[in-house]
Amino acid sequence: xxxxxxxxVGGGIVGCVLAKGLSQTSGLSKRSGxxxxxxxxxxxxxxxxxxxxxxxxxxxxxxxxPFTDTRVIALARRTVQELKALNxxxxxxxxxxxxxxxxxxxAIEVSDSGHLGLxxxxxxxxxxxxxxxxxxxxxxxxxxxxxxxxxxxxxxAKVVSVKQHVAHTDVTLDNGECYRAKLLVLADGGRSPxxxxxxxxxxxxxxxxxxxxxxxxxxxxxxxxxxxxxxxxGPLAFLPFDNEIDGEKSSNNGFSVVWTVKSDKAAHLLAMSxxxxxxxxxxxFGFRQGKIEKVSDKSSYPLSLKLASDVMAHRTxxxxxAAQALHPIAGQGFNLGLRDIxxxxxxxxxxxxxxxxxxxxxxxxxxxxxxxxxxKTTVALTDTLxxxxxxxxxxxxxxxxxxxxxxxxxxxxxxxxxxxTTGYGLGVK
Numbered sequence: 001x002x003x004x005x006x007x008x009v010g011g012g013i014v015g016c017v018l019a020k021g022l023s024q025t026s027g028l029s030k031r032s033g034x035x036x037x038x039x040x041x042x043x044x045x046x047x048x049x050x051x052x053x054x055x056x057x058x059x060x061x062x063x064x065x066p067f068t069d070t071r072v073i074a075l076a077r078r079t080v081q082e083l084k085a086l087n088x089x090x091x092x093x094x095x096x097x098x099x100x101x102x103x104x105x106x107a108i109e110v111s112d113s114g115h116l117g118l119x120x121x122x123x124x125x126x127x128x129x130x131x132x133x134x135x136x137x138x139x140x141x142x143x144x145x146x147x148x149x150x151x152x153x154x155x156x157a158k159v160v161s162v163k164q165h166v167a168h169t170d171v172t173l174d175n176g177e178c179y180r181a182k183l184l185v186l187a188d189g190g191r192s193p194x195x196x197x198x199x200x201x202x203x204x205x206x207x208x209x210x211x212x213x214x215x216x217x218x219x220x221x222x223x224x225x226x227x228x229x230x231x232x233x234g235p236l237a238f239l240p241f242d243n244e245i246d247g248e249k250s251s252n253n254g255f256s257v258v259w260t261v262k263s264d265k266a267a268h269l270l271a272m273s274x275x276x277x278x279x280x281x282x283x284x285f286g287f288r289q290g291k292i293e294k295v296s297d298k299s300s301y302p303l304s305l306k307l308a309s310d311v312m313a314h315r316t317x318x319x320x321x322a323a324q325a326l327h328p329i330a331g332q333g334f335n336l337g338l339r340d341i342x343x344x345x346x347x348x349x350x351x352x353x354x355x356x357x358x359x360x361x362x363x364x365x366x367x368x369x370x371x372x373x374x375x376k377t378t379v380a381l382t383d384t385l386x387x388x389x390x391x392x393x394x395x396x397x398x399x400x401x402x403x404x405x406x407x408x409x410x411x412x413x414x415x416x417x418x419x420x421t422t423g424y425g426l427g428v429k
Contacts, residue, residue, distance in 0.1 A: 003180045004035045004152070005358055006348075007171050009159055009194060010187035011040025012066040013137060014320035014337045016144040018187060021086045021345040023151035033150055034348065034358060037179050039171070040155035041188075042066055066141045070299075071213055072241050072256035073140075074105060074226065076132045076335040082342045088144055096139035103240045104130035106224040109288070130224070134241045134256065162197050169315045169359070183359035185344070186318040190306040190325035198316045201309040206302070207386060209234050210266035211328055212259045214298040215243040216281070219290025221252045228330065231284050234260030235329045238285065245294045258328050259284070266300060303327050305383055311340075311375070312368045315359035319344060324375060326382045336378045343370050 008019045015038055023036040042065045075083070083090060094101045108121045108131060123130045145153065154173070162184065163170045171179045186194050195202060222240035229236045235258075242254035259281070261269065269277060278295045285292070306325035311318050320337030327333075347367045348358050357363070 001170075001178050001180050002037070004037045005181065006034050006036045006183045006185060007169070007179050007181040008036060008038045008185045008187055009171075009192075010189065010320075010322065011038055011042055011141075011145075011153070011155055012187065012189070012320075013141045013144065013334075014341055015040070015185075015187035016066075016141055016148070017083070017086060017088065017338070018185060018319065018341040018344065019151040019153075020088070020144055020148055021341065022348060023148075024087065025150070036151040037181070038151055038153050038155075039157055039159060039173065039179075040066075040153060041158045043156040065138075067138055067145075069138045069141075071137045072134055072215075072239055073137050073334050074132050074134050074239055074331045075338075076331075077128065077130065079335045079338045080133050082338060086342075086345070088147070090133065090135075090143075093135060093139055093143055096142060097136060100242070102133055102135045102139075103222070103224050103242070105132050105134060105226045105240065106130050108226050108228070110228045110230075112230045131226075134226075134239045136241075159194060162194060164198060164314050164316070181359070182315065182357055183348075183364075184316045186316065186322045187320050187341075189321045192322060195308055195318055195322060199313045200316070200318055203307050203309070205305045207304055207327060208263055209260050209303045209327075209386075210263045210300050211303055212257075212261065212266060212269060212298050212300045214257055214259075215241070215245060215296040216255050216257055216292050217243075217245060217248070217250045217294040218253050218255060218292055222255060222289070223252075227285070227288065229285060231261075233262045233265050236260070236284055237328070237331070238289070243296070245296045248294065253289075255289070257281075260303065260328065263302065270298060270300060305379070307379065310368070311371055312364040314361075315364075317344060317364055317367060324379055326379065327386045329382060329385045332378050332382050336375065339374060340371060343367060 006019075006022055008015050008022075019036045019038040023033040025033045080090065091101065106123050106129075109118070110121075111118045121131070154177070157173045157175050157177070159171055160174050161172045163172075168180050168182055169184045171181060171184060173179075184198070186192065186198075188194060190202075216238075224240050226240060227236075227238040229238075237258045238255040239257075240254070241256040242250045242252065243256070244250070259269075269280060272280065274295060277298075278292055281295065282292050304325070305327065306321075308318050308323045311323050319340040321333065323340060324336065325333065326336065344367050347363060347370065
């Protein structure tokens with residue numbers, strides 16, 4: 001039996017950042033770090049295998065190992081700042097990305113296919129350097145894991161049982177090891193049964209949509225511009241991100257794409273030849289970036305809203321996708337999860353010394369209270385966007401296009417939209 005302050009289950013980016021933030025010693029506040037064990041079911045990948053270049057292309061294997069997952073995410077401006085505050089040195093991402101820093105998002109275009117609704121946003125108009133930054137999920141996870149020198153990383157290992165006691169929780173692993181912790185944090189995604197084991201229920205609402213993920217090279221330079229285009233069957237997002245397809249590296253003309261479509265259409269698209277798929281994508285996206293010249297292999301996954309009934313139980317909290325797995329529309333899910341862990345780190349380490357009992361009810365209740373409004377607002381916003389922009393019912397089409405046109409013309413509306421999408425939509429200045 002090994003005794004620690006906190007056991008974190010889940011070795012993805014949320015779990016890694018949380019373990020790092022809780023365990024590291026703060027020189028400014030003279031705070032001692034907590035003793036943390038991170039339980040990771042995935043086998044770590046050697047640093048050298050990812051430092052030569054970023055993941056080259058999205059494969060059809062749906063490999064979501066956090067160290068080799070080729071998906072790309074957009075870090076909101078607030079998320080970038082919070083990662084830096086936790087000493088995650090994003091400038092070192094170049095070591096994992098062809099020796100180049102991943103691009104920032106300096107401009108965003110939102111449009112509704114076949115209609116007049118269109119809005120263009122430029123970061124400079126809001127006196128900020130960028131709206132955020134686009135990074136490879138595996139590169140970011142490996143960067144954080146490589147920078148760890150303060151928590152125990154147990155991998156590969158799976159939790160086989162959790163037993164809650166009055167003053168601690170016992171966590172048993174499939175390798176026979178057992179950890180006794182004052183606090184258990186579940187950061188293991190939306191498919192794990194551990195939440196139910198500790199008394200936290202989940203609801204799930206199927207959107208009837210599938211996300212197809214891949215990379216492209218376009219005729220024109222991306223100029224650090226991202227696109228969110230609403231189509232008949234779902235949103236189509238282009239994020240500026242240089243990549244390699246069939247041995248050819250893009251040069252400021254690469255994008256990571258998430259194409260959300262109705263599930264029956266997804267099956268049809270995935271069965272197409274490469275040329276047929278590229279033609280269908282061009283029809284949906286248009287020629288905003290000129291001709292789509294190359295398309296990588298593709299992965300896909302079904303979309304639903306998975307929502308935990310609560311974010312805390314006895315000596316347990318739940319964060320990230322384990323607490324709420326959202327639709328990728330507007331890219332809010334990952335950034336919401338990072339705000340979960342930023343709040344938890346803040347609550348647990350707010351004193352100059354570590355709290356004597358990080359699993360005490362009052363501590364966990366404070367965390368749950370602080371997360372309530374942001375969580376409810378972001379979940380509601382994302383769910384509303386899905387139903388509003390994946391619906392061709394004429395009154396809704398008219399209403400949303402009026403909204404987009406108003407957003408393009410009203411400075412106050414633009415400012416509020418930017419605050420929400422950059423992570424500052426809840427009164428944070």
